[in-house]
Amino acid sequence: MEVGSTRSWDELFPDALGLIFKNLPLQELLTVVPTVCKSWGKAVMGPYCWQEIDIEEWSNRSEPGTVERMLRMLITRSSGSIHKLCVSGLQNELVFSLIAENARSLRILRLPRSNMSDSIVEKIAGSLSMITFLDLSYCYKIGARSLEAIGEHCKQLEGFRRNMHPLITEDKLSQDDEAHAIATTMPNLKHLEAAYLHINTIGALEIIRSCPNLKYLDLRGCWQVKLDEEYLKDKFPNLTVLGPYVVDQYERNNDDYEDWSDFSDSLYDYESSDDDDNRFGELEFRFYQQSDEDATYGWPQSP
Incomplete structure (x- = not known):
């Protein structure tokens, strides 16, 4: 290649294309990009575009069966190279096993x-x-047993989110066993969200005292927790505690968050707006499957 010449987009290496394509919306990545040229179609079929799989927003308004088929396809394409996986509402135990096998x-x-x-x-x-x-x-069917298993095996865990919905957990008498499981098995936590978890003051203090690296603790809606602000300020000056009184999420101090994930989600179930539906809509699974005649990348026309 001559000095000063530029490489054509279809000549870029698949890993470079993957870095570019991962910033595109899911629908465009699956339906538009593969139609451009063979090299782009090959890149989308390979693992470089799927090291980060975030279909949580889409899965919130899609049928479980469609979500699971999509997830299976993307995990297969990733070839075990996934760094980040975000998906909501999984129902099939076999899917959890598939995630574990590629983790x-x-x-x-x-x-x-x-x-x-x-x-x-x-x-x-x-x-x-x-x-x-x-x-x-x-995730209402799991409890302290699950948290203990996670804490015992996931020694690098620094951020854990266990928010609950107040209307669904209002009949629970106590989830203090979950607080104990967190305190005894997750000592390296820096960020913990436990909004509307039914724990008391003893459980909250056990977590605080057992997790010396904790910087942020969300206890909104944990009405049985009564913490002494002066005590916390004196003994744990690097810790920010939110709650138990509920405040607007935009009142949070963003400096307290690490870049593990997007910590700005609502505590309530996601409700898609009409604009969201028009922007993304329901993807039809026929766009995701590669047929036997696809050897020449004869992808379906993009919508």
Whole structure:
């Protein structure tokens, strides 16, 4: 190549294309990019575009079966190179096993609103040893057993989100066993969200005293927790505690957050707006599958 000449886009290496394409919306990445040229189609089929899989927003308004088919396809394409995975509302135990089988590079895992059980978490926790941030908010079928399994196997865990919905957990008598599990098995936590978790003051203090690196603790809606602000300021000057009284999420100090994930989510279930639906819509699964005749990258026309 002559000095001063530039490389054509279709001549870029797949890893370079992956870095560029990962910034595109999911729909364009799956339906538009592959139609441009063979090299772009090949890049989308390979692992470089899928080291970060974030379909949480889309999965919140899609059918569970469609979400699971999409996730299986993307995980297969990633070839075990996933660093970040965000998806909501998983229902099938086999999908959790698939995630665990491809988790050797996984650092950030967000599975809110998923229908997992203590038994499945105990089964897969050993494969999540590299996790640094985990979100199991609104997963109502798991409890202290799951948290203990995670804490025992995920020694690098620094951020944990276990927010609950106040209307669904209002009948629970206590979740202090979860607070104890966090305190005794997750000593390296820096960021913990436990909004509307039914814990008391003893449980909250056990977490604070057992996690010396803790910088941020979200206790909004934990009405049984009564903390002495002067005591916290004196004994734990680097700790920011939010709650138990509920404040607007935009009152948070963003400087207290690490860049594990997007910590600005609402505590309530996601409700898509009409604008969101018009912008993204329901992707049809036929766009995602590569047919037997696709050897020449004859991708379907983009919508």
